[in-house]
Amino acid sequence: MMNARTFFTPARLIRRCLILLALLAAPLVVSACASMSEDECRVADWQRTGYADGAAGEDQDTIASYTSDCAKAGVRPDAKAWRAGWDQGIKTYCTPARGWEEGVDGNSWKSDVCRGQPQGAAFERALRDGLKVSETRRDIQNNDFRINELERKLQKAQKDDERRSLRDQIRNLDRQQSTLRDLLSRQEKLKP
CATH class of the missing domain: 1.20.81 (Receptor-associated Protein)
Structure with missing residues (x-):
């Protein structure tokens, strides 16, 4: 049987804290993957969105997640406008x-x-x-x-x-x- 000293070693406490942090952060990570709501898809300025994504260092595949998210709202992103914005934004990032x-x-x-x-x-x-x-x-x-x-x-x-x-x-x-x-x-x- 473990006594309190053995149970609460620094390594165990750190490990437990890391597990707790991972569990608490999981919903934030999952919500960060949802790139755009249906309402945002309907009113998006795709060039401005592309610029913001480029300036934030997002990769070129980001438009694919918008396409997937916006399909639910029946909206097709303007990939050409997004790419034009991204091309400008990525220059400020790189x-x-x-x-x-x-x-x-x-x-x-x-x-x-x-x-x-x-x-x-x-x-x-x-x-x-x-x-x-x-x-x-x-x-x-x-x-x-x-x-x-x-x-x-x-x-x-x-x-x-x-x-x-x-x-x-x-x-x-x-x-x-x-x-x-x-x-x-x-x-x-x-x-x-």
């Missing part, structure tokens, strides 16, 4: 600065949307650089968590060998943190 932002936010799936655009290659380079920053920040955060966990264990440790081992692990992680922070500083200088 910049190195936006690629950097998407990368830092960890949005690796955005790499294809700018392919073939005038600044597509620069967007992708900045996205890759931003993703490296995101990964380094995540590594720093994970190490911080591990250090805190080891420090809690150190406070409870009763044997000298165990305390020594925990201190060595903490020192090793501190060195890693220093290296990661130096790396992060260099990576952040690549911001366009």
Whole structure:
């Protein structure tokens, strides 16, 4: 039988919190997939909608979901007007600065949307650089968590060998943190 200490370990609490967050976020994700209501389909300015989608970094397949959504209302989207708007909007999205932002936010799936655009290659380079920053920040955060966990264990440790081992692990992680922070500083200088 589990006692309260075993049941409420930090790892279990984090896992339970992540599961709870996923359950709470599911309705939001599902509703985000419904791109347009029947009323919106009837009054849509397709060129403006295309521009907004392009400027938000939505891909060219977005029109297909509008076609599906609007079919229920008996409305056929003006794909030509949408595409003309999207072509203009995507140019405002596909910049190195936006690629950097998407990368830092960890949005690796955005790499294809700018392919073939005038600044597509620069967007992708900045996205890759931003993703490296995101990964380094995540590594720093994970190490911080591990250090805190080891420090809690150190406070409870009763044997000298165990305390020594925990201190060595903490020192090793501190060195890693220093290296990661130096790396992060260099990576952040690549911001366009």
